[in-house]
Amino acid sequence: MKFFNNAWNWFEDRTGLMGALWPIMTHAVPKNSASWFYVFGSATMFAFLLQIATGVTLAFMYVPSAGEAYQSLEFITNQTTFGRIVRGLHNWGASAMILLVGLHMIRVYLTASYKFPREMHWISGVILLSLTIIMAFSGQVVRWDQTAVWSTIVAAEQAGRIPFIGTWVADFLIGGETIGGATLSRMFAYHVFIVPALLIIFLVFHLYLVIKNGISEFPKAGEPVDPKTYREKYEASVKRDGVPFWPVAAWRDMVFGFIVITTILLIAVIIGPPDLGAPPNPSNIDALPVPDWYFIFYFAFLALMPPPMETVLMVFGPLLVGALLFALPFISNRGERSPLRRPWAIAMVALTIGSISGLWAIGISSPWSPHFDAKPLTIEIIGADSGPVYRGGEHFNDKGCLYCHTISGHGGLRGPDLTYIGDRLSADELTWRIMNGGLNMPGFGGTLSNVELSDLVMFLKTRKHINPQPSSSGGD
Ligand code: HEC
Known part of the structure; x- marks a missing residue:
């Protein structure tokens, strides 16, 4: 025991890590931010850490080559001891991360935590959201089955319609004019090096901001944000009745994160990874590729667009949504934060969830795909x-x-x-x-x-x- 104590003291004396981190861990946060509504951000981060761990594990055996990727995933799934579970964890972990990022965003939006002085929290969050979507997309492509090839075609098709630079962007995306080995190498590089690196950088920035500006207090109706006085008021209230982040606020994050990881593990063990689709074969017209659930609504949207509007909606739809998300904290960074005083914020959330689920329901029945098991005419x-x-x-x-x-x-x-x-x-x-x-x-x-x-x-x-x-x- 004494030995460990001495070793620890030696380590702390030479690095000062605990001395630097402890005050951050235990810094005072608003009493009412210690709430179950505030657990989704940390849970997203835990899901991301799970993705890193399982992704690195998969990368040990996955072969990013057009000829072998599919077989290597089959091998991982069926021939290795834990391969099925690790693939399951990585797949369901991705779903969890998307869901949690959505919940976190809804919470931040409803409590208007993006208002002064936290505009950059929101903007770095929007960047993290886009990076997460790119991860999900490229992850689907490196699976390299029918769905993978098909999603890439859709993305390239979409990129190709951007005025002036479209062809160039499409080439860049798929690595040439046709989908093949170069596409897979490229997607693999995005999926395991570039995008995760960006995710980590922006995540650290996002967390740094939370510490710098403090966790937002749970909003009360009738206490609007005024940039002139906000910081003073916030600091005074934290000084008055703040609670230490660790452990008073953070235990809920731990409990919820634990529930999330355990649930993902249970689903991975019981249901396992999704079946690999058919191996990619562009000449097979009987293929009915279905994208992963979080993209189904978007494919439904694309499929339902009237052809004359297609290009405009395909290119400018996502750009417009992105621009609106970026602009939000500039459009309104002061005033009431409570959702009770912002009924249109609740309406926006309901509208978004409603239209996504509606598109999703249509996407599941996919009326635009040929129906290969249709009953013959009698x-x-x-x-x-x-x-x-x-x-x-x-x-x-x-x-x-x-x-x-x-x-x-x-x-x-x-x-x-x-x-x-x-x-x-x-x-x-x-x-x-x-x-x-x-x-x-x-x-x-x-x-x-x-x-x-x-x-x-x-x-x-x-x-x-x-x-x-x-x-x-x-x-x-
Ligand atoms: C891959 C799906 C597909 C298959 C297979 C297919 N069609 Fe079509 N068909 C369409 C689509 C889509 C249209 C609408 C085309 C357009 O608007 O230019 C259409 C249009 C038509 C029309 C004109 C309908 C109208 O209201 O003007 C007729 C007639 C038709 N198809 C008959 C057939 C026959 C007969 C066969 C089998 C030999 C067949 N189709 C096979 C997708 C298909």
């Missing part, structure tokens, strides 16, 4: 059991039309509903459309024989409001 719907109309109906089932088009409730929603197409298009127009395809519809000119084509057209011509078929409207 004889009743086709309305004939032999002859050209019958054969046309069968071709509709076999040739893939069904994946994208619905007739009487059967089929996918990628293309227009064709239940009454016979009313709208003439036989010539139908032939032309099927031969040549259209926006998001492949042309079938090369794959259908003349008889098949004319059968299909005959069949589609019977799809009218008044037609001999029994009105059937079964869902699928």
Whole structure:
């Protein structure tokens, strides 16, 4: 015991670390900031530390090469002792980090902690949010399955639309003109070196600011922020009835952080990592890549945009959101902080959560993707059991039309509903459309024989409001 004491004294004498850190750990914070509302920031940091630990572990075995990445992840998942759990931790840890960052942001916004003198806390926070999103995105790409390749295509597509510099940005992002080995090397470098380094730098800055300006007090209605008097008042109140950060305020952070990490661990052990998608194969059109849940809402947003607005929304949508987030503490850095006096702040949060969940729900059912398990048209719907109309109906089932088009409730929603197409298009127009395809519809000119084509057209011509078929409207 004495030996350890002496060793510790020697270490402290030579480094002075404890002497420097202890006052910071125990500095006084506002009494009412010791609250369960204030635990999300530290929990985000704990989730990030977990990501570093599990990420470094994965990097020991992962091979960042287009030919081997997928196999190396399969190996980690199935052949190593703890690989499945470590991948699970890293995957669910990412989800937790995104959720917690969101909760932390909502709390800071609702308590208006971004107001004077904490504007830079918010701005460094917005940078940390963007870096976290880039981490999540690049993490999905280095998984290098169908989803990975597909997400990269979407991102490159989006970048490519930026006026003037678009092509250059897209090239920079994917490392050349096509997605391949160079893309993966690049994403790997972003994911394990550049972005984590930036995250750590901005996190340290963020924490430094919290110590420099103090944790914001829980707002009371009727106590507006006035930059002229705020600091004085804050210091006086902390002096009057402040509590030491450690342990009085920080024990809640510890307890909540512990719950978060334990929950991630439980999910990682019980559910495990998500199945690796199919290996990447750009020629496989049956692939139905689904992005990780935190991106689904955004893909839904992109998919729902009317094509003429696409470029504008794709490029300027995220820029606008980013600009608004950056501008917030400059738009209002004084006045009431209490959410009770800022009902529009509550409305904003409700609106954001509402639209994200709405888009998310649409994204889950993804009406814009071909529907590969659509139920084939029945004889009743086709309305004939032999002859050209019958054969046309069968071709509709076999040739893939069904994946994208619905007739009487059967089929996918990628293309227009064709239940009454016979009313709208003439036989010539139908032939032309099927031969040549259209926006998001492949042309079938090369794959259908003349008889098949004319059968299909005959069949589609019977799809009218008044037609001999029994009105059937079964869902699928
Ligand atoms: C990959 C999905 C997809 C497949 C497969 C597909 N279509 Fe389409 N189809 C579409 C889309 C999307 C449109 C709308 C095109 C546009 O607006 O330019 C469309 C348009 C049409 C139209 C015109 C509809 C209108 O309201 O003007 C017809 C007719 C049609 N498809 C028939 C077929 C037939 C027959 C097949 C099978 C041989 C088929 N499609 C296969 C996606 C698909």
